[in-house]
Amino acid sequence: MHIADGIIETPICIAAHAISLALIYLSSRKIDADEIPKMGITGAALFVISLIHIPLAGTSVHPGLFGLAGIILGKRTFPVIYTVLLFQSFIFQHGGLMTLGVNALNMGTGAFLAWMIWKQKFIPEYLKAFAAGFTGVIIPSFLMAAEFRITGYGKGIFIILTVYAIAAVAEAVISLTAVGFFRKVKSDIIT
DSSP, rough: OOTTTTTSSHHHHHHHHHHHHHHHHHTTTTTOOTTHHHHHHHHHHHHTTTTTOOOTEEEOOOOOOOHHHHHGGGGHHHHHHHHOOOHHHHOOOSOSSTTHHHHHHHHHHHHHHHHHHHOOOOOOOHHHHHHHHHHHHHHHHHHHHHHHHHHHHTTTGGGGGHHHHHHHHHHHHHHHHHHHHHHHTTTTTOO
């Protein structure tokens, strides 16, 4: 799901960086000291889970847990995702520094929409957890496919959504399981 450098035009990448930095500023304002450990632990989990590569339909995917991150961190998710992607680009060459803003916006949008789903009061919690996990993967993959299509990089790029739909269902189950576990142990990591 990471877009490598050289695919998206430089002016778009620069604009995405500017938007990302603005979102980091807006979503980081007035952080309570109690939120910082939760942000750090979630960021570490996102980073470590990316080391697990699963062969799927002739390619490989790795879990991102952006939906679960949205559930746990809410509006604080974006700076965490940006930081994790920055380290991934330095250490593993996932994505690149030029496309860091684009990748952060894609994955951050999935996490933000997952958080919006999680906030809905009229949906049963198990459905919210499942939908948030699914959304955290399918939205970034759709955005990536759309960006590839707009830039002319691959005519059949939307076929990748079938692969990511399978990954999205798996992450939905992970999110559902994690929320169930947190509720069972009465953890205050989710509200």
